[in-house]
Amino acid sequence: MTNTQRGLAEFLGTFWLVFGGCGSAVFAAAFPEVGIGLAGVSLAFGLTVLTMAYSIGHISGCHLNPAVTIGLWAGGRFAAKDIPLYVIAQVLGAVVAAGLLFVIASGNPDYSLAANGLAANGLADHSPGHYSLQAGLIAEVVLTFFFLLVIMGSTDTRAPAGFAPIAIGLALTLIHLISIPITNTSVNPARSTGPALIVGGWALTQLVWFWVAPIAGGILGGLVYKALGADAKPKPPIEGEAL
Numbered sequence: 001m002t003n004t005q006r007g008l009a010e011f012l013g014t015f016w017l018v019f020g021g022c023g024s025a026v027f028a029a030a031f032p033e034v035g036i037g038l039a040g041v042s043l044a045f046g047l048t049v050l051t052m053a054y055s056i057g058h059i060s061g062c063h064l065n066p067a068v069t070i071g072l073w074a075g076g077r078f079a080a081k082d083i084p085l086y087v088i089a090q091v092l093g094a095v096v097a098a099g100l101l102f103v104i105a106s107g108n109p110d111y112s113l114a115a116n117g118l119a120a121n122g123l124a125d126h127s128p129g130h131y132s133l134q135a136g137l138i139a140e141v142v143l144t145f146f147f148l149l150v151i152m153g154s155t156d157t158r159a160p161a162g163f164a165p166i167a168i169g170l171a172l173t174l175i176h177l178i179s180i181p182i183t184n185t186s187v188n189p190a191r192s193t194g195p196a197l198i199v200g201g202w203a204l205t206q207l208v209w210f211w212v213a214p215i216a217g218g219i220l221g222g223l224v225y226k227a228l229g230a231d232a233k234p235k236p237p238i239e240g241e242a243l
């Protein structure tokens with residue numbers, strides 16, 4: 001695959017993650033009487049990753065997340081020279097998706113960016129459950145750490161073939177079930193960046209934490225899985241590697 005193809009795949013995949021996940025939160029979470037609630041939003045995020053892993057995993061690896069890309073590098077699964085391409089594509093996909101979500105949401109006369117938000121991530125006063133900065137950062141590091149363990153373990157050459165997207169999608173669903181009340185769930189700097197750029201203000205001020213904590217957790221996850229036991233047969237840096 002060419003860099004253009006891989007970058008475009010990451011752009012589209014991350015667009016789908018933000019549009020589907022954040023879109024479910026904006027449009028459907030509390031829809032009168034038939035809202036999908038936190039469980040529905042959690043499932044929506046998991047489904048975006050599951051569907052894209054099967055669709056573009058063979059093209060780019062379907063990272064969709066700078067913390068995953070950097071964590072895979074730390075775990076010896078990804079080449080450092082390709083990190084900028086992936087991160088830029090992921091962030092652009094998230095920003096375009098967030099912008100389109102805002103355009104659609106604005107078509108509802110009752111929608112207000114200030115009042116309804118755009119599923120932006122927040123800490124302390126901007127945490128959905130008013131969890132402290134420390135609590136939010138710990139949650140983001142721990143959850144991203146385990147997300148990388150699931151990704152690396154399920155895509156190990158010794159793991160059952162073909163099931164990785166299911167394990168990874170369910171892991172992201174579980175992560176959201178745990179942490180939506182704490183930070184609105186990031187574990188993904190690109191996912192955080194898109195809505196933050198639209199919301200502005202406090203969301204932009206806190207955005208740095210949603211880069212630092214997930215990337216720290218991703219690096220730890222990659223290093224720990226590598227220490228547990230690398231693949232029995234080394235994989236190529238990216239082509240053909242699902243996540």
